[in-house]
Amino acid sequence: MSPTEATTADDAAEGRPGAGETLRRIVQGDLSAVRVVLGLVVIAIIFQVQEPRFLSAENLTNLMLQITTIGLISVGIVYVLLLGEIDLSVGAVSGLSAAVMAVLSVNHGWNAYMAIAAGVATGAAIGCLQGTLFSRFVVPSFVVTLAGLLAWEGALLQVLGQTGSLNITDPKITGLANIFYSDTVGWIFAVVIVAAYGALTAVGYRRRVAAGLEDTNPLPLIVRFVFVSAIVIAAVAILNSDRGVPLAVMILLAFVVGMEYVARRTTFGRHVFAVGGNAEAARRAGIHVNRVRIAVFTIAGTMAAIGGVMAASRLFAVNQNSGGNELLLLAIAGPVIAGTSLFGGRGSVWTALLGALVIGSISNGMDLLSLSSAVKLMVTGGVLLLAVLVDAVARQQRQTTGRV
Amino acid sequence: MADGTPLLELEGVSVRFGPVQALDRVDFAVGAGEVVGLVGDNGAGKSTLVKAIAGIHAPDEGTIRFEGEEVRIKGPQDATELGIATVYQDLALCDNLDVVANLFLGREQVAPGSGRASRQLDEVKMEHETADLLSNLAVTIPSLRSEVGTLSGGQRQQVAVARSLLGEPKVVLLDEPTAALGVPQTKQVLELIRRLRERNLGVVVISHNLVDVFAIADRVFVLRLGRAAGEFQADQTTEEHVIGAITGVGEGGEKNHQSEAKPGEGEKK
Numbered sequence: 041m042s043p044t045e046a047t048t049a050d051d052a053a054e055g056r057p058g059a060g061e062t063l064r065r066i067v068q069g070d071l072s073a074v075r076v077v078l079g080l081v082v083i084a085i086i087f088q089v090q091e092p093r094f095l096s097a098e099n100l101t102n103l104m105l106q107i108t109t110i111g112l113i114s115v116g117i118v119y120v121l122l123l124g125e126i127d128l129s130v131g132a133v134s135g136l137s138a139a140v141m142a143v144l145s146v147n148h149g150w151n152a153y154m155a156i157a158a159g160v161a162t163g164a165a166i167g168c169l170q171g172t173l174f175s176r177f178v179v180p181s182f183v184v185t186l187a188g189l190l191a192w193e194g195a196l197l198q199v200l201g202q203t204g205s206l207n208i209t210d211p212k213i214t215g216l217a218n219i220f221y222s223d224t225v226g227w228i229f230a231v232v233i234v235a236a237y238g239a240l241t242a243v244g245y246r247r248r249v250a251a252g253l254e255d256t257n258p259l260p261l262i263v264r265f266v267f268v269s270a271i272v273i274a275a276v277a278i279l280n281s282d283r284g285v286p287l288a289v290m291i292l293l294a295f296v297v298g299m300e301y302v303a304r305r306t307t308f309g310r311h312v313f314a315v316g317g318n319a320e321a322a323r324r325a326g327i328h329v330n331r332v333r334i335a336v337f338t339i340a341g342t343m344a345a346i347g348g349v350m351a352a353s354r355l356f357a358v359n360q361n362s363g364g365n366e367l368l369l370l371a372i373a374g375p376v377i378a379g380t381s382l383f384g385g386r387g388s389v390w391t392a393l394l395g396a397l398v399i400g401s402i403s404n405g406m407d408l409l410s411l412s413s414a415v416k417l418m419v420t421g422g423v424l425l426l427a428v429l430v431d432a433v434a435r436q437q438r439q440t441t442g443r444v
Numbered sequence: 445m446a447d448g449t450p451l452l453e454l455e456g457v458s459v460r461f462g463p464v465q466a467l468d469r470v471d472f473a474v475g476a477g478e479v480v481g482l483v484g485d486n487g488a489g490k491s492t493l494v495k496a497i498a499g500i501h502a503p504d505e506g507t508i509r510f511e512g513e514e515v516r517i518k519g520p521q522d523a524t525e526l527g528i529a530t531v532y533q534d535l536a537l538c539d540n541l542d543v544v545a546n547l548f549l550g551r552e553q554v555a556p557g558s559g560r561a562s563r564q565l566d567e568v569k570m571e572h573e574t575a576d577l578l579s580n581l582a583v584t585i586p587s588l589r590s591e592v593g594t595l596s597g598g599q600r601q602q603v604a605v606a607r608s609l610l611g612e613p614k615v616v617l618l619d620e621p622t623a624a625l626g627v628p629q630t631k632q633v634l635e636l637i638r639r640l641r642e643r644n645l646g647v648v649v650i651s652h653n654l655v656d657v658f659a660i661a662d663r664v665f666v667l668r669l670g671r672a673a674g675e676f677q678a679d680q681t682t683e684e685h686v687i688g689a690i691t692g693v694g695e696g697g698e699k700n701h702q703s704e705a706k707p708g709e710g711e712k713k
Binding site: 244247248251252253305306307308310313314316317318320321322323324325326327385386 | 498500520521524530532535536537538539540541545549550551552554563564565567568569571572575
């Protein structure tokens, strides 16, 4: 072990975080993921009691497919929220990008991958444009993207033309949301994910120990590893007992993990958190704040486009409603429900997945119970309000305990 | 005191905010291994002078020379690249990031072998260097992974001062480094400033506290209403003389014989 004199002395005085500390962290939102998982359990119990089909393999598979689009869009939204900004255009952008893809594929006979790439590029370009307008001219992101919401919906109608809807026939596009892997492939995924996660955890831990750093208690890591492995194995077992692991789920998971990696482990991600926490401090530290902002809005546009492509693939069509309705608000509500702060600097990409799961389960469960749209909207609104209130209360508590 | 060319030299620097003349043709210099105390009343232009050097407010007029070469400092990055580090009064820390992340903000260490595109953070290396640096400076923080927002004012100040040293700067600008500190922490920071001088850095310390200034500064530079109002060798003057220059009471005589042999900034009206 090497030098940690500066810290170890104080550790003894301060004491290691105990059970009370852990409880405080759950309440105040540091461990909001735990809060959300508990919420999911409650939701599952409520619906399962009313409707035994809720936890069936078939319905859980459907649920995963239903949340793919919202989850992907939310991944981009998380980045925008981390900056303390908002992007209201993501719904419209997802619709427009899907329409561009559909028109190129159906009307112009483009190769599927080229069409998808063009659709995604459309979203990226729009995000880049909005980010530039927001950062260069210091227009509130709310206004820029609200204008975008209107403009891109108009562009969607324009691109779709007279018929107002396009049926997608290319199996390479429709396959994105409709391919299921065999049981064997599913289990290979599970083994690879668990092994990779375990290996990365172990390597990281050994490096910390080798460097003689503090916080080398392995117990939380082991608990987390067991927890993650159990979820992965359970998920694959459930999906396999129905149609198998869907490609869509793997795509969503890949983006969540990849973008979480970018947020947590790369220089760029660190700068996003810094700008969201204190833009002036970031600027003085030599971070190109505007570049970070433009990049984040480009990510939001790109993820919206990818979500739109997945939605089109699942529906086999793009129409005037694509990217409309409550998609935008649900995509923003998800991460907020799961603990990403609306005020910037706090959150994680996992909240995109967790939030989509919460919103998806509520919506799916109410569908099973054949509740009306009126009830569904009111319940979803109530859940969002509750989640934001919890976030606000947590923030107030942080402030009274000197944490901003 | 610097021999020959000063490390950093300002000549006739003016900064205006609209109709307000925050700095009016100020000449200022700091040499290697020298601690200059920058004093003056509220609104005298101390912070503005520091911000002009640090690239936050580009001067409207005047020249800046670094190691004898004329330079243009257009942004904080320029100042950092030259080797000028600044600790602001408001500390400019990100409360939502931990101590390690704040220390390395804007100059994150990238893991060996990770490409330019992926730019993976080398957290272990950064945490290790943070622990080393803080223990060298005798700074005590409960946990390097605690968010800076959870630290006390004194701890935050120490983190901010420690951060300024990471880039191996040649000049360090400290804006009221002891204002938020208790007595023992103030002592630590003053001790730290002496160590900077021993490392042959040029140090500029803004302070309201003349006791602290006299404890560490080689030279005291007084600003009044945006203009240079006197310059004193710390060991050849008294607090009364400096206070006189700060308030403008009993000007004239004092300045003329205490003033350094720098081109008479006090006389320019």
